[in-house]
Amino acid sequence: MRRAEIYKNHKVQIFLSKFISQNLGTIYPIFDLNHRYRYPDVEEIVGNPKSAKEFLKNLNNAGILKKELYDKVIQCPKCGSVNVSMHYCCPKCGSFNVKKASLIEHIKCGYIDSEESFRGSDKLVCPKCLRELMKVNVDYMKAGVWCICNKCGKSFDTPSPSHFCRDCHRIFTFDEALYEDAYIYSLSKDVMQKVCRGLTNIITMFLQNLGFEVESPGLLDGKSGLSHMFDIVARRCVGATRSVIVIDLATASEDAVSQDFVTAMFGKVYDSAPNKAFLIAFPKLEESGKKLTSRYSISLIEAKDRDDVVNTLKALIT
Ligand SMILES: [Zn+2]
Ligand SMILES: [Zn+2]
Ligand SMILES: [Zn+2]
Numbered sequence: 627m628r629r630a631e632i633y634k635n636h637k638v639q640i641f642l643s644k645f646i647s648q649n650l651g652t653i654y655p656i657f658d659l660n661h662r663y664r665y666p667d668v669e670e671i672v673g674n675p676k677s678a679k680e681f682l683k684n685l686n687n688a689g690i691l692k693k694e695l696y697d698k699v700i701q702c703p704k705c706g707s708v709n710v711s712m713h714y715c716c717p718k719c720g721s722f723n724v725k726k727a728s729l730i731e732h733i734k735c736g737y738i739d740s741e742e743s744f745r746g747s748d749k750l751v752c753p754k755c756l757r758e759l760m761k762v763n764v765d766y767m768k769a770g771v772w773c774i775c776n777k778c779g780k781s782f783d784t785p786s787p788s789h790f791c792r793d794c795h796r797i798f799t800f801d802e803a804l805y806e807d808a809y810i811y812s813l814s815k816d817v818m819q820k821v822c823r824g825l826t827n828i829i830t831m832f833l834q835n836l837g838f839e840v841e842s843p844g845l846l847d848g849k850s851g852l853s854h855m856f857d858i859v860a861r862r863c864v865g866a867t868r869s870v871i872v873i874d875l876a877t878a879s880e881d882a883v884s885q886d887f888v889t890a891m892f893g894k895v896y897d898s899a900p901n902k903a904f905l906i907a908f909p910k911l912e913e914s915g916k917k918l919t920s921r922y923s924i925s926l927i928e929a930k931d932r933d934d935v936v937n938t939l940k941a942l943i944t
Contacts, residue, residue, distance in 0.1 A: 629688050629689065629690065632684070632685070632688050632690065637671050637672055637681070638685070638690075640671050641668065641671050641681075641685075642690075642813075642817075642821075644667070644671070645813060645909075651812060651878075651881045651882070651909055651910070652810050652811070652812045652881055653665055653667055653668065653682070653810060653811045653812070654696070654810050655696065655808055655809075655810070657697075659707075659708060659709050661675040662699050662701075662708050662806070662808070663696075663697070663699065663808040664678065664679075665678045665679065665682060668681055668682060682809075682811050685811075686809075686811065689814055689816075689817075690813070690814060690817050691811045691812065691813060691814060691817075692811070692812055692813075692814045692815075693809040693810070693811050694809060694810050694811075694812075695807055695808075695809060696808050696809055696810045697808040698805055698806065698807060698808070699805070699806045699807075699808055700789060700803050700804070700805060701803065701804035701805070701806060702789075702791035702793065702794060702796055702798065702803075702804075703796070703798055703802045703803060703804055704791065704794050704796040704798075705791060705793055705794040705796070706804075707791055707792070707793035707794065709791070709792040709793050710789050710790065710791055710792065711789065711790045711792060712787060712788075712789060712790075713787065713788045713789065713790050713797070714726070714773070714785035714786075714787060715785055715786050715787070715788050716773075716775035716777065716778060716780055716782070716785070716786075717780070717782055717784070717785065717786045718775065718778055718780040718782075719775060719777055719778040719780070720786075720788075721775055721776070721777035721778065722788070722790075723775070723776040723777050724773050724774070724775050724776065724785060725773065725774045725775075725776055726771055726772075726773050727740035727741065727742060727771065727772050727773070727774070728740065728741040728768060728770075728771055728772075729741070729768070729769040729770050729771065729772050730744050730750070730759070730766050730767070730768060730769060731766060731767045731769040732744075732752040732754070732755065732757070732759060732765070732766050733764075733765060733766055733767060734752075734755065734757065734765070735752060735754055735755040735757075737752055737753070737754040737755065738769055739753065740772060744759060744766075746758075750766065770783060771783065773785055787799075787800065789803055812881075813909075815877065818877040818878070818908050818909075819877055821908065821929075822875045822877055822908060825875065825906070825929070825935060826842055826857060826858065826875060828935075828936060829858060829873065829935070829936065829939065830842050830858065832936050832939070832940070833858070833860045833871070833943075836862070836943070837862050837864075838860035838861060838862045838871070839860065839861045839862065840858060840859070840860045841858070841859045841860075842857060842858045842859075843855050843856065843857055843858070843859075844856055844857075844858060844859025844860075844872075845859065846859050846870065846872060846894075846898040846900060847898065848894070848897030848898040848899075849897055849898075849899065850897050852897065854894035854897060854898045855894075856872040856873060856874055856894065857873055857874050857875050858871075858872065858873040858874075859871070859872050859900075860872075860873075869901040869902075870900040870901050870902075871900060871901065871902045871903075871904070871943065872894075872895065872898070872900045872902075872903050872904070873903075873904045873905075873906065874887075874891050874903075874904070874905050874906070875905075875906045875907075875908070876905065876906070876907050876908065876911075877908040878907070878908060878909065878910070881910075881912075882907070882909075882910045882911055882912040882915075883907040883908070883910070883911045883912065883915065884912060884915065885911070885912055885914045885915030885918055887905070887907075887911075887915070888905065888911070888915045888918040888919055888922065888924065889918065891903070891905055891922075891924060892918070892922040892924065895922065895923075895924060896922075902925065902942070902943070903923070903924045903925065904924070904925045904926075904927060904939065904942070905919060905924050905925070905926050905927070906927045906928075906929060906935060907926065907927070907928050907929065908929045909928065909929055910928045910929075911926060911928060925942055927939065927942075
């Protein structure tokens with residue numbers, strides 16, 4: 627399906643507005659044994675786990691959502707269950723009846739043995755030189771792990787993995803396992819930018835209705851002699867008072883807009899000294915940036931939904 631048609635789909639519209647209004651940022655699945663990974667936020671809109679996955683896949687194919695590998699689900703080749711455990715087995719006889727020990731090296735005397743053999747009553751004591759081990763990486767080092775097979779007695783450091791189905795009790799290896807990808811999803815950058823552009827137009831109209839003269843993008847001269855560009859520069863004269871508002875819109879490349887954006891904006895605001903400065907962040911600003919905005923007298927608006935942004939602006943301007 628083409629992107630334009632997808633946007634017309636009612637469920638897609640609900641999904642996108644929910645995405646922005648609830649600051650979903652990233653959609654994580656939850657795991658349950660019956661449905662494997664499922665996406666409850668999306669199921670609310672499209673109905674069931676299967677169609678939720680299908681829905682996300684379609685939006686990803688259309689470039690509206692980007693996906694990132696989150697986990698791999700191991701499935702029993704016999705019964706299909708995902709109630710599967712991992713066994714670390716003896717490479718010689720294949721038994722999973724294996725004892726795992728951490729190794730410790732006493733730095734002073736160079737003695738290496740299992741942690742167990744260093745354990746005194748409540749402290750670590752070297753069985754060779756009988757000195758007490760106090761600090762890790764100073765007195766002693768962790769020297770890896772060591773396994774001993776309780777069945778055949780072989781010791782080894784790398785066990786061979788196999789899987790056990792808790793439902794049908796089948797034991798199977800990686801070769802036979804069914805292995806399925808699970809993803810997390812987030813809005814692709816260009817979709818967020820599109821939402822941003824749409825919002826810039828709405829804000830422009832809103833400010834014009836309030837009697838502002840709006841430039842987008844607009845320039846404002848600074849004390850330094852430099853001109854600074856903002857996404858929106860709005861000027862209005864009421865009687866003899868002239869007021870200037872600047873607005874920047876920022877979209878996050880990860881979950882939240884970086885605080886660097888605030889710092890960069892402050893440089894422009896400080897020099898050009900508008901009456902009010904607003905930063906609109908999609909979908910939100912990282913925590914450290916929020917403290918900066920209040921210190922720098924930049925009013926922060928985190929994008930809830932389009933109406934909300936405009937209403938918030940309205941309350942702050944008038
Ligand atoms: Zn099974
Ligand atoms: Zn063995
Ligand atoms: Zn020692």
